[in-house]
Amino acid sequence: MAKCDCKSQPTVKAKQPQPRHYTVGYVPNGGKAQPSPQLKISGRWLEELGFTPGQAVTVTTERGRMVIEAVINI
Template sequence: MRYSHGPVSPVSSGYRTNSGRPNPLPQLTIKGQWLEALGFTQGQPASITAEHGQLIIRTTPATEGNA
């Protein structure tokens, strides 16, 4: 099953403290009912692989330590 959504969301900046100074970090937020249709349910472990300008997000089987 393949989903494509538009318009494309831009990469935004999130901030975390760095010795009291702002430290901008790239940030993506992904949400929607289509994620559940693909097996990404609340609490479902996932793995993220970065390669060649793309992120690959996969569900991973729940184990006793992360269920």
């Protein structure tokens, strides 16, 4: 019986995007009526996705949905 001359390569699974859960808060305005909504997003996971401190982003919106994209200057 012939020997198998095959080498299996380890499979590397791509990291699946994890949903993140945040709560919309508000910007304090000294107790005046109708404070502005605020959403603060932070964490090392942003860097893993290609977002770095000081980088410009584009925010595209529609009702109930927000897409944040890094601005890449060529």
